[in-house]
Amino acid sequence: MARGGGGGGAQNSPLREEHVTCVQSILDEFLQAYGSLIPVSTEEVVAKLEDIFQQEFSTPQRRVSVQQLLQSYQRLPGTALLRGFRVSYKRHVLTMDDLQTLYGPNWLNDQVMNMYGDLVMDAVPDKVHFFNSFFYDKLRTRGYEGVQRWTKN
Known part of the structure; x- marks a missing residue:
């Protein structure tokens, strides 16, 4: 698989490590700003990724990956304080x-x-x-x- 950012194939590929890191940063910002991940949706994260990387992230495969990242982030031990709310x-x-x-x-x-x-x-x-x-x-x-x-x- 090519690591380049251009071309339609990159937009249909799964999320790369830099995308995953960016999603985690976006979720960290939401958590810090709101004290919760409740106001964040998959669509909002996808829109932010598209703004940052100037690529399409709304393909079904990428949307599912973003949604899974959001769900796994909510289960991290760092969000235990929120879980206790x-x-x-x-x-x-x-x-x-x-x-x-x-x-x-x-x-x-x-x-x-x-x-x-x-x-x-x-x-x-x-x-x-x-x-x-x-x-x-x-x-x-x-x-x-x-x-x-x-x-x-």
Whole structure:
């Protein structure tokens, strides 16, 4: 494989070591600026790489490589401090993994939905009731007896 930067073949090739180093620098900057990698997306990193190297990085192979780098960076021991970050409200505790479901087209998890439900009920206590996300499953599997105490008030 040629190491040169020109030509269409280089743009379709996997990321080179200099690209990987640049992605890590971009992620370091995001982490320092925001204290989290939640606001960064694969598209943003790809756009920065294209600006820096004046090459196309939006090919499927390169996009997957950038996405994998982003995911592996999030698992590095250096981000352990962020992994320990918690948001607490009443009996709910959200981790960074929970909060990451709020970014992009992801499925929300039960912890996020249940905490949000409590926030809504506290904001409008007389007009809203939010059933815990496990309510329907309990009702379906155990019947009324399994959930009758859930609405005692």
